[in-house]
Amino acid sequence: MDNSKKIGLWSLVMLIFVPTFGFGNITTNAVALGPAAIPSWLIVSVLFFLPLSGIFAELASVNNGKAAGIYSWIDTGLGSKWAYIGTWSYFIANLFYLQMVFARIPVMVSWAIFGENRFNDANAYILPYIGIVLAILLTLIATTGVKKFSKLSDFGGRFTIAVTVIFIVCAIIGLLIGKPSATQFTASTVIPTFNTSYFSTFSWLLFAVAGAEVAGTYIEEVDSPKKNFPKGVILATVFVALAYVVGSIATCLVASPEVIQKAGLKDASYVVYKLLAENYGLSGKIVIQIYALILTITSVAAYVVWMESPIRAMFSEVPDGTFPKFLTKKTEDGVLKNALWTQCAVVIVLILVPAVGLKSIDNFFRLLTDLSSLSLIIPYAILAIAYVSFRKRGKSAPFTMFKSNTTAYIMAGIVFALSVAGFFGAGLDYVLGAESTKDAVVSIIKTYGGPIILIFIGYLITLASKATSKENTDIPA
Incomplete structure (x- = not known):
């Protein structure tokens, strides 16, 4: 590739930063942890995000010429069987994420139209059914091709970063000109208490830094990769950590922990913007309506792209014959229509399951966040093991993030340990808060059973597929 067309250092940093950072992750964890989220972001960024990005980069460089996704990375260390399980787990996480997406859109629209969330516990049962309609509608749009939505999706990413920067700057300026902080920062509130409640939402922190795997696929397109890729990974880690830490501080300056917790997972990100506007004498309702309207338009475009992208990666990376031909059949434009509609059908079933007995809208969003988080952690844990196996075989990679095997093993071990902690921690509150053994068993099945099944x-x-296909002998067995 011509050097003029290669990805430079700062473009690489943004390539990692944009899909990883999200303001909603700040408020989600502020609801769960309060000011203790601030140091938690540092812990997760340094001990999870940085080594995981390094693992992605090293295994991606080994798979030059391939799609270089999670399948090929795990295959390099553990073979096709575990590569399939890891990739399918990644796909399952996307199913739960889409379920959460379809529940978020009506809330966005409500804030855009009314300047408030009209979906409360009394009418929470409506959300899943709206989600089903959206699943069908957006799948129909995705089957027409996603290229037309990519530019709007890119704008959405830049818009999110821009409004986040504005929020942080205005919150800090407010403090400097004499507006009192809404939160009292003390050692007791900022230092995390490492108890079961903390680990019950720990997977949310890990889920928030997901997305770095995108950069690994571009390592061969980076200008001077041996020099710029490690720099890019480190700089991106610093920027992501700073964005989450400073963003969390700004959120605490604007809204107290009590206000954030009262707003809940569904509304916290809107409430803090509304409060910030009112602090400057602006109409919080109008500001949040404009914010929510633009967010709705750009988010829908991003979600359409996201519905199609994992499908394309899933069915293009695994060996031929792994799936029935019905799922891998493409249109002339390369669109996997059958796979998209199958995904839609599965998501609809997943939407209907928690709809039964739905009483609290916030509990609904909490469950979806847990399911998305713990599902995504599974392929990361498998990937860490695959990386150790790869290094133990003494194979060399064109790009090496961790020079010594000892360092590589330690980093992979930390990623694996945190992944396991996040996975089992995701359902702790449901189990420990159960009123009976029967309720505890139901909670375990609902939280962990879905992804595993x-x-x-x-x-x-x-x-x-293996039993009915003779076209490929590399299908997992």
Whole structure:
């Protein structure tokens, strides 16, 4: 590739930063942890995000010429069987994420139209059914091709960064000109208490820094990769950590922990912007309506792209014959229509399950966040093991993030340990808060059972495909 067309250092940093950072992650964890989220972002960025990005980079460089996604990375260390399980787990996480997305859109629209969230506990049961309609509608749009939405999606990413910067700057300026902080920062409130309540939402922090895997696929397109890629990974880690830490501080300056917790997962990101506007004498309602309207338009475009992208990666990276031909069939434009509609059908089923007995809208969003988080952690844990296996074989990679095997093993071990802690921690509150053994068992099945059952179903699909296909002998067994 011509050097003039290669990805420079700062473009690489933004390539990692944009899909990783999200203001909603700040308020989500502020609801759960309060000011204790501030040092938690540092812990997760340094001990999880940085080594994970390094693992992505090293395994991606080994798979030059391939799609260089999670399948090929795990395959390098553990073989096709675990590569399939890891990739399918990643796909399952996307299913739960889409379920959460379809529940968020009506809330965005409500804030854009009314300047408030009209979906409360009394009418929470409506959200899943609106989500089903959105799943069908957006899938229909995705089957027409996503290129037309990519530019609007890119604008959405830049818009999110811009309004976040504005929020942080205005919050800090407010403090400097004499507006009192809404939160009292003390050692007791800022230092995390490492108890079961903390670990019950720890997976949310890990989920918030997901997205760095995108950069690994571009390592061969980076200008001077041996020099710029490690710099880019480190700089991106610093920027992500700073953005989450400073953003969390700004959020605490504007809204007290009590206000944020009262707003809940569904509304916290809107409430803090509304309060900031009112602090400067502006109409909080009008400001938040404008913010929510633009966010709705750009988010819908981003979600359409996101519905199609994991599908394309999932069915293009695994060996031929892994899935039934029905799912891998493409249109002339390369769109996997059958796979998209199958995904839609599964998401609709997932939407309907928690709709039964839905009483609290905030509990609904909490469950969806937990399911998305713990599902995504599974492929990361498998990837850490694959990386250790790869290094133990003494194979060399064109790009090496961790020079010594000892350092590599320690970093992979930390990623694996944190992934396990996040996975099992995600359901702690449900189990420990159960009023009876029966309720605890139901909670365990609901929280952990869904992802595990779907992963098992995926494995059965590939076994069935193997039994009926003779085209490929590398199908997982």
